[in-house]
Amino acid sequence: MSVRAHRVINIKTADATFDMWHDVEVVKWLERNTGFLEPLFDGTGLTEVRVDDLEEMLEEIGDKISEDVKKNLVKDIKIAKKQGNEFISYLCY
Numbered sequence: 001m002s003v004r005a006h007r008v009i010n011i012k013t014a015d016a017t018f019d020m021w022h023d024v025e026v027v028k029w030l031e032r033n034t035g036f037l038e039p040l041f042d043g044t045g046l047t048e049v050r051v052d053d054l055e056e057m058l059e060e061i062g063d064k065i066s067e068d069v070k071k072n073l074v075k076d077i078k079i080a081k082k083q084g085n086e087f088i089s090y091l092c093y
Contacts, residue, residue, distance in 0.1 A: 013091050017072040020092055025064040029057050040092055048087040051080045 018026050020043050030036035030049065033056070039047045054077055062070060080088050 011091060015072075017076055017090065018069045023065070023069055025061050026057070026069060029061055033057070036090075044093050046089060046091050048089050050087055051077055051085065054088065 020027055027037075030053075034049055034053050036047055036049050037043075039045055054073055058065070058070065058073060065073075076088050080086075
């Protein structure tokens with residue numbers, strides 16, 4: 001079966017959860033423990049992370065993350081769980 005390219009009509013995003021350049025501890029953790037960065041090209045693109053991984057990250061390095069980023073991550077996790085999603089999609093640009 002072939003893979004086909006589809007033109008994108010609409011992508012709706014929320015406010016940024018974290019900054020790929022400035023929230024270094026978050027990015028380092030994701031790089032070490034998940035495949036978050038693999039689908040990205042030069043740090044941009046669409047990727048996903050497991051809700052469980054984000055919860056684990058908050059437990060492990062929550063004290064190294066800014067309060068704003070922690071609040072954003074907790075919000076993303078709550079929304080995903082409410083919707084029954086195991087993964088959260090992030091569009092990085």
